[in-house]
Amino acid sequence: MVVHAQTGGRFTLKGVVTDTSGAVLPEATVMLLLPKDSSLVNFGRTNKEGVFELKNLKRAQYIFKVSYVGFVPYQETVNPKDGDVTDLGRMKMKVLQKELYEVVIKTARAPLSIRGDTVEFDARAFKVPPGSTVEDLLRKLPGMQVDADGNIKAQGEEVKRVTVDGKRFFGDDPKMATKNLPAEAINKVQVFNGKTEQSKVTGVDDGKREKTVNLELKDSHKKGGFGKAIAGVGTDKRLEGKVSYNRFDDKQQFALLGFGNNTNQSGIARNDYQDFKGSQSFNWGDDGDFGFNSGRYYGGDDITIQPNWGGGGSEGFTKNFAGGANYNYDNKKTKLSTSYFYNQTKAIMDVRSSTENFLTNDSYSSLANSKTIGFTGNHRPSFRFEKNIDSLNTIILISNSRINAGDDHFDSYQRSFRNEGVVTNQSTVKNFSEYSSFAMANLLLYRHKFKKKGRNFAASIGYNINNADENKDLSSNNVFFQDSARNSIINQLNETESTRGNLKGSLSYIEPFAKKFFWETFYNYSMRKDKVDRDVFDVSDAGREVNPLLTRFYSNDFTYNRVGTSVRYSNKGLNLSAGLAGVQFELRGKFAADKAASDFMRVTKSYFTLVPNVSVNYDLKNNRYLYAEYGLNVREPSITDLQPIVDNSNPLFITEGNPDLIPSSTHSVYAGYNMFNPANFINLYIGLSYNYNVNQIVYNRTVNVENLITTTRPINVSGGYSYGSYGGFGFPLKKTKATMNLNASINYNNNITYINDVENETNTNSYNFGTRLDLTPSDAFTFYGNANWGFSNSEYSINTNQNQKIFNATYGADVNAKGPKDIYFNAKFNYRIYKNDQFGFDQKLPILNLSVYKIVLKSKKGEIRLTANDVFKKNLGITQNVNQNYYTERRVATLSRYFMLSFTYNMRGVTASVRRSNNY
Template sequence: MKNLFLLAVLCLLTASLYGQSAPSPSRISIQGRSVDTSAAPLASSTIMLLSPKDSSLVNFMRADEKGSFTFKNIKSGTYILKISFVGYIPYNLVVKPTGDAVIDLGELVLKPITKELMEVVVRTAKAPLTIKGDTIEYNASSFKVPPGSTVEDLLRKLPGVQVDQDGNIRAQGQTVEKVTVDGKSFFGRDPKLATKNLQAESISKVQVYNDKTEQSKLTGVEDGKKEKTVNLELKEEFKKGGFGKVTAGAGPASNDLPARAEVKGNYNKFDSKQQFSVIGLGNNTNQQGLSFNDYQDFRGSNSFNWNDNADFGFSGSGRGFYFGGDDDESLGIPINGGGGRGFSNNAAGGANYNYDTKKTKLSTSYYYNQSRIEINALRNRENFLQTGSFLTEEASNQINFNGNHRVSLRYEKALDSMQTLIIINNTRLNNGNAFLFRRQALSRSDGIPPAGTLPDYTPSTLDSSTNQSDSRQFGSASTVLYRLKFKKKSRSFAASATYQINTNDGNLDLNSQTRFFQATSANEALRVIRQAQTTNSLRNEYKASLLYVEPFAKKFFWETFYNFSLRYDEVDRDVLNVGDAFPIRNDSLSRFYKNEYLFNRVGSGLRYSFKGLNLSAGLAGQRFSLNGRYAPDQTSPVDSLISRTFTTVVPNVSLNYDMKNNKYLYGGYDVNVRIPSSRDLQPIINNSNPLFINEGNPNLLPELQHNVNGGFSYFNPGSFTNLFVNVYGTYYVNQIVYSQQVNTETLVTTTFPENITGGKNIGSYMSVGFPLKKTKATLNINSQLNFGNNLTNINGTRNETENRNYTIGTRLDLTPTEWLTFYGNASIGRTNTRYSISSGQNQQITNNNFNGDLNLKLPGSFYVNTSLNYRVFRNRQSNFDQRIPLWNASVYHILGKAKKAEIRLSSVDLLNRNVSITQYAGQNYRQNEQVNTLARYFLLSFSYNMRGVNATIRRNGGF
């Protein structure tokens, strides 16, 4: 009996132990080895785990040098294992739980692609992502977004890609400079125009890669410089028919503001050779939409899109000189607004056409945009002097209207296998008008207050002024670029010719009354200005460049270039004092001047290029001549002459090392020359703000900027970890600064440019990103430091302003399931500013920003989106403290079986707290500004997706 009892106990224990070990583990590991048919390892092959439900990506990695891989600590379940390697048929295997903690798949054999197996490859090639060197190709259908989403929404879901709240894109830790559609331009170079306007459902693949510079493509010599590029490949059905999206919405009036409304739409029709797109919008919700780099398109090398470098220099670095500060005589009215500030009514529309064949490429577009912006602002500015300070409290109302037409064309023709001709034109026509009413109250404080206390101010000056202006601007830049490749590899020649013209005609009516409380006589107590100012300007520039590259050894190249520029400026400025009887010309403010700028540069350099290592060193000599004359009037018999010649030797050294395993190292030293602008050189007095007057200086010298920079980037395509580090520094010789002369009685400030040597600026930026859980959670951390020393003269005394900027930021992307996404980021910034002339007024400014964006998919094709942005602005010295929460939310429903329609209810600024705030400390002042801005409103909108061709996609297990 005793033995039977013991036997029963042992049976129970055995059953108990068996019962404990029988269940399958909740977490498992899957391992294996990728090999070819000869059992040789396929190192760095891409290994992916997919969900059998919808082929979505669960996890991924790259095999090691032995072809081995291991997925550790993954949830137990059934998966599809997919292996891809260039030149081999993708391998697919269904992996089911075995009850073991480790599933060893052994050797997995990939077969090489042959002609007979091509059909099999097509049927099995579908994969969420493919890694080929530094190029990552995403299969868009594997990353789920709600119907009607834009490409921007799709990019947010891709591993290794980040899109901030403004639509700026970073991939593999670097800023994306260019987005193409099927390899072609889409409305110029602005990436946002493609990502915000194209639909996600039209995209088949997203390719992220490093593109070469235009000069590297021309010469065939690798210079090591890269440009991060995203290419969007369209689905076949969207290449055969038209597609687009139309949205219209309206909302009720609130807070004594009119009703809100918006309409926007786009239509696209693409095929293998042609692309046609139309974009349009209209609203009063502060959404300006399209981005136009209007003015800069007609300035220097910025007029050449697609990185067409028509000003050849050191490896595409351009001329090394530029004109600084010209604004085409804008009459001095501060044109602010945009970016959500104030209240704006906007309309824009454009058409883009591309034609692309092997020998002929044509890209042309037309845009029109107009905006009427009303800005009501409060500004508080404190200026620091040697013996005290003065405070300016300003309230202003401003209404601006601007309408812009822009036409661009780029035509490229391959004359033969060796010769290419390119014709480029950018043209802009602008009409605008502005009204500005401004009230400024100035108070003075004598002496420096004790630390931690505020100055005691006494009222000194009160000014009320009205500015009314209108302007008409025209600009056009035309370039012809010729490229020739010789039979000898890497030997090449290029030539370019450019003509640019800019005109600006404007009128300004100025009315102001200024009261000086400290005046000693009645005549000095009140100053009244009533003026009519007219400015007509014309600028012509002729440019030419030559480039020759000669390989003189297997790894060495000799590059020689020449730049020529001849520019004519003519400005006629008439100022009339408007009295009760008739206008009287003011000769002290009127000026007529002509300038002729002649620039010549010749340079040469040596380049070593081998296996990703690029070293170059060169030297250029440049000569700049300025001949000008100015007088109160065109008919004046006496001219004042300007005749200046500057000769500069410019060095250039650069290192670019594209190392193995996606590591990149770069560095360099160069010198830039900033030529004084026409406005800065001419002794013209601009009194559009009677309390802050600007005046030119004909004795200015060119500014030299000695620049050093270096950096390192790393991207692991297996783990999607990225690191980017950059350091930079600039030392200024004859820096063009804007010194001040303050009248200690009236507090009227006169600003004028002059040269000072000794300013410097150094800084660094670092960013690191890594997945917390692949395809589910990604964390990015970044920091930025900038230390600047700026020199100016304040009432003849040298002031050194030290700025120390510290910023740290982080971003978290959570995409755990198809029905939930969350994007959160935080930025904490602090600026410490110190002044040598008034150390008691040192400033400490804090700018913090916290943002979260949540998207939920609910049953029944309902979706919810909500975002919260919390901004903090602080300045301890002036007791300034503002905290602004902005909460937006929307709920929308997808309609119909085809899911083409959407109805959405949106609420903007639910807490009704929106206001635009900026604060800044620099030179010898600190300033904060508050602008009334469109706050809480609601919008009910309807969207419809147009699809010209309906295509059914046959699923075959996802492969």
């Protein structure tokens, strides 16, 4: 026959498909597969008489397969016979056991494998309670019976053998595996007629078959744990260390994180934050305030831990410790997350600052040397629970707290000068304060989706607490050289107790109509109660005496109501929305010298305004996006600004409140366009913005020309505005190897303020231009360079001789190279130039950081790194600030050059790459 087959030619395969009783099966699918890999080469169907014919087939061996609904797929190997036609005769198909079909396919919705006589069950589809053994799982499978003693029967026959992954499991007792293995470990259960042990040993098939159950174990890839530890020692007594550990399976995540250093790293790096919080890192839907942005009431607090989104270490010298644990549970229906985190920072700030103050037709300068030693510690427990009651209802409960305590030592020596360095006054200050606070934010959120798609209802209720206690010892010696009558020595004790309670609620209802329209109606409510009880005592040798001028009790109730409605049109990527809301504020303040006072002064303010909101979001084809929004933001005055209280804790700088303040508002418009072409990697973005202030709260400065004492008082001013535009363009110079980015921005600012009751307008123009070059020629070398130039021009309407031009430039380079033997090198250079003509300031700050590291240990689990921080010792902690009527330059003694040797151990292996991480 083989010989004949080789003579070639094509052949026809035919036959008749019937059931076991011989009845023909029309329209059955017949298929021919290649035996080596089951590749489908031909297929056809039986006709009304159950007859099929596959013509023009190559002479070869095939697997012939027939499929018919309700029957077990039929399979046999066929070899072409002599002649043009090979007739397979009648093929009898067996009815698929109804039980099998109903249970496995219909109920468990699991695929069923049939290989000859082997039936395979997908164990995942059969739910057993956690902690169940394989025995419990087998009881659930169709055709399987397990008696009280654990004896197993399959299709009525006793199961003689249970194997695990095809191998014997601790001896021959089938119960060994079924009683001991957990059901969760099983991926598949196969039931088949295996050869007897006898025939396996002898290699002679005795034709006898025993019922065998094979258990296929799960790949435990969904379970895991990893940890990381870093320790470093440096010159200048620098130390740093960090430990993290994670453990997770498909439902649970557990994480530990701890770090300590004296290298100014106080925040949690973003990656560490994400590893710590896991699936709870970002919860976008946890905002209980519904409705559009305009006129929205914000009450942000840093109660929860936040990732550090970039930026270097803090200024000064800080010593930091932090640590915590996080646990998440998520089974899709119920999500539970709890965490606890503690952090503490001790900061030493040595600050030298010089300020130039502009008066109506004059100016004066002041110098201050101050040192602050501060300690602060925060405990942060957090809790979040989310339950999907059913597919339409969800509740979320969140409770986060922060318990804070700290102290501050503040020493300062301040002097003010006028005209060629003549000292007018000087002040020596020594303060000490101790404080503690407790803040808590609770939110209950309910969301309901209606059966009608797009119709939604949501309600939220929240209660926030923020209480603080502070005891402050203030002492200062103030000397006025021109007016010695004003000389004073102040010794005060200031005890302040403040409490805040905030009850909030929100409702939202969205109704879809006319297919492409959505109508949202929302209501926001907030009731905030603030109480401040401040007792100030003058301390002298004779004891302490209440200072009636500074001792104060006040309470403030702030009620906020917003009702609004908006209509949105959504179709084909275009989302157009317009809405209007009414906002009502009510402020009720009362204050007196003491809590027990019989007579309170009262401030009652009520304010109503309409806030519009219009927005467009247009998702255009081919990665282009257009957006614009107009809104009006309204903000109430702060309580301290409203209280007619004089604060002279700094005798040279007195602040005073203003009970006549009304809420400030800002009209703002922004628009932008983004595009990205993935084929040639070109991207472009542009944006515009405009803001106009109405009743902006600014501080009117009154400077006593004689003694240079400044008094500030908040007032409402309308008219300040700003507008600006920015844009960027990125393109490859050479695909995948070199990319160039350009960006530019222009901003114009008009600021209004009052100095000695004369309006002063500050106009600032600023222009920025930047460029970035990424060179990634190979996996062994990369260069990332950037350059930015900024120019700003400030003009004052009074005191025009103080007009100033500031030039800023930054040049940066980041070079990475891979050497032999897993040695890597990194250099980061940052060069900053700052010029201010007015003050003859010309500063150049080159900061260079170098590091070299080597990957060590088996599976690249370790890394040794040598770092040189600020090689040129140029980190001087200088900042400049130009404001409406003063210019300040601050120098903070800051952590500068040090060398550090560190070691990292990472269970998952250290990934060293010269490439920057693009994320995903």
